[in-house]
Amino acid sequence: MEAQSPSTISLESFTGKSVFITGVTGFVGKVLLEKVLRSVPSVERIYLLIRGNRRYPSAEERFQHEVATSSVFDVLKGEDESAFERLCQQKLRFVSGELTGERFGLSEAAFNELALDVDLVINAAASVNFREPLGDALAINALSLYNIIKLTQVRKTPVVHVSTCYVNGYHQGKIEESVSGPARAPIPKSAAGYYEVEPLIDRLQTRVESIVQDEPEPGDRTNALVEAGLSEADYYGWNDTYTFTKWIGEQLLMQHLQGQALTILRPSIVESSMSEPAPGWIEGVKVADAIIMAYARQKVTWFPGDPRAVIDIIPVDLVANSLVLAGAEALSEPPQHRIYQCSSSTCNPLSIKQVIDYVVQEGKANYQQYPNLFPMEPRRAFIMIPGWAFRIGVTGAYRLAVWKQRLLSGLGMSVSTAQLSNLDTMVKLAVTFSFYTRPSYRFSNEKLSELAARVGDQERSAFPVTPGALDWQHYFRRIHLPGLNRYALRPKAMRLNRAKVRASRSPVGAEL
Numbered sequence: 415m416e417a418q419s420p421s422t423i424s425l426e427s428f429t430g431k432s433v434f435i436t437g438v439t440g441f442v443g444k445v446l447l448e449k450v451l452r453s454v455p456s457v458e459r460i461y462l463l464i465r466g467n468r469r470y471p472s473a474e475e476r477f478q479h480e481v482a483t484s485s486v487f488d489v490l491k492g493e494d495e496s497a498f499e500r501l502c503q504q505k506l507r508f509v510s511g512e513l514t515g516e517r518f519g520l521s522e523a524a525f526n527e528l529a530l531d532v533d534l535v536i537n538a539a540a541s542v543n544f545r546e547p548l549g550d551a552l553a554i555n556a557l558s559l560y561n562i563i564k565l566t567q568v569r570k571t572p573v574v575h576v577s578t579c580y581v582n583g584y585h586q587g588k589i590e591e592s593v594s595g596p597a598r599a600p601i602p603k604s605a606a607g608y609y610e611v612e613p614l615i616d617r618l619q620t621r622v623e624s625i626v627q628d629e630p631e632p633g634d635r636t637n638a639l640v641e642a643g644l645s646e647a648d649y650y651g652w653n654d655t656y657t658f659t660k661w662i663g664e665q666l667l668m669q670h671l672q673g674q675a676l677t678i679l680r681p682s683i684v685e686s687s688m689s690e691p692a693p694g695w696i697e698g699v700k701v702a703d704a705i706i707m708a709y710a711r712q713k714v715t716w717f718p719g720d721p722r723a724v725i726d727i728i729p730v731d732l733v734a735n736s737l738v739l740a741g742a743e744a745l746s747e748p749p750q751h752r753i754y755q756c757s758s759s760t761c762n763p764l765s766i767k768q769v770i771d772y773v774v775q776e777g778k779a780n781y782q783q784y785p786n787l788f789p790m791e792p793r794r795a796f797i798m799i800p801g802w803a804f805r806i807g808v809t810g811a812y813r814l815a816v817w818k819q820r821l822l823s824g825l826g827m828s829v830s831t832a833q834l835s836n837l838d839t840m841v842k843l844a845v846t847f848s849f850y851t852r853p854s855y856r857f858s859n860e861k862l863s864e865l866a867a868r869v870g871d872q873e874r875s876a877f878p879v880t881p882g883a884l885d886w887q888h889y890f891r892r893i894h895l896p897g898l899n900r901y902a903l904r905p906k907a908m909r910l911n912r913a914k915v916r917a918s919r920s921p922v923g924a925e926l
């Protein structure tokens with residue numbers, strides 16, 4: 415019998431549909447919203463869930479001041495900003511809501527009305543803080559999903575959920591686009607394939623409550639909750655609280671959205687865009703960039719990691735495109751659970767050594783072109799050393815420097831803080847990020863590539879999802895570092911001014 419060829423997917427499935435998106439004040443969400451507004455004109459309405467803040471209490475105000483003003487929309491605004499404003503007026507609907515509040519904090523009537531009008535949910539909101547206190551991480555990355563479940567259950571609305579490749583925790587080797595389990599302590603698995611996490615959530619919440627009761631002092635309480643998250647994560651087989659709670663979130667969705675369309679899209683380390691809306695567009699300092707920046711400022715010369723290992727970096731525009739294609743599929747295909755990994759380590763492997771070489775070479779050759787990134791010529795080397803050598807050498811040197819500083823200041827002698835501060839930066843970055851710089855896994859993205867293959871030629875080239883053909887040297891030296899310098903970092907004068915303002919407000923002074 416002839417094998418049936420898979421059906422084709424088209425962006426036409428968005429025609430007349432209402433899409434509900436969370437997380438648009440963040441990095442991935444902004445790029446997604448821009449792409450949908452610019453390249454998916456058939457979408458009828460886009461609901462944006464945004465929580466108000468002290469300055470801008472409503473979603474709309476916050477959008478106007480913190481999102482619409484972003485350079486991510488420069489291409490869309492083009493010559494005619496009023497056309498962009500009209501487009502926003504026509505397509506966008508604002509929902510002032512807190513992800514973790516019951517029904518997002520909406521009235522029952524408002525929530526039900528929303529549920530009846532939404533055709534597709536794209537949930538990009540999360541706490542991406544690796545060391546979030548356990549209770550907060552659970553609330554944002556797992557428990558908030560009960561609201562998404564409730565919103566979508568009435569009409570069996572398809573859900574596209576942004577997760578992370580690192581839900582695979584301490585597993586090693588080639589990691590497929592499938593349900594992942596704990597790498598260490600066991601958690602029961604259901605016949606349907608997801609892990610039964612609700613008893614685990616109950617236990618974690620009990621632990622949070624007892625810490626809150628036992629630690630009346632807020633600082634101690636936060637530290638205890640951070641440590642609790644990290645130790646629970648490690649016990650079950652994850653590096654940090656973020657990835658552990660994102661994994662729990664995946665299980666909750668799979669459990670409660672049985673019979674409903676659910677696509678879990680797992681990006682790896684998301685970095686600046688390959689080409690859209692502009693090459694190198696990025697917001698904030700991401701995982702790899704914290705280390706690149708510390709090197710550029712000559713604060714880090716040693717870092718624990720394996721230079722030969724393959725690191726997984728994915729440009730943000732490929733993530734946004736993947737979300738759009740996954741949405742098109744979920745809207746048009748029979749309901750099913752799907753998992754895609756938006757990653758590079760199998761289709762176009764990049765070693766840590768390559769990243770270091772490209773950054774160091776570009777810094778040495780052209781540092782003057784990056785005044786916000788490289789305040790001076792980087793003269794020192796950047797060397798990856800094994801974790802054990804880092805622990806003995808750098809952590810030992812740090813302890814010695816702290817001890818020397820205490821001794822000298824105790825004797826009333828002046829001490830130089832530069833060396834201590836550099837060691838402090840190295841140790842802190844290593845504690846947070848070293849898991850990601852000694853990778854022993856590669857994330858498959860074959861299913862995502864198959865999804866792209868089902869889209870027509872024109873749409874496939876307008877919505878690329880895999881970095882198979884990307885020249886990494888070109889990406890780092892011509893796209894990413896210029897992008898970091900231009901979009902993520904402020905000129906030094908601006909940083910100093912902001913620091914002065916902060917210092918005048920804060921009794922403890924300012925940090926640059």
Ligand SMILES: NC(=O)c1ccc[n+]([C@@H]2O[C@H](COP(=O)([O-])OP(=O)(O)OC[C@H]3O[C@@H](n4cnc5c(N)ncnc54)[C@H](OP(=O)(O)O)[C@@H]3O)[C@@H](O)[C@H]2O)c1
Binds near residue numbers: 511
């Ligand atoms: N960046 C990466 O390298 C990476 C890698 C893999 C996966 N991911 C996933 O990609 C998604 C987006 O990440 P990102 O890098 O764009 O993160 P981000 O820049 O920190 O943005 C997070 C977004 O979530 C929103 N949010 C958080 N808590 C909320 C709450 N309680 N109520 C309402 N909104 C809330 C934030 O809104 P506020 O502005 O109000 O805080 C913000 O819009 C996440 O699901 C993350 O797990 C990211």
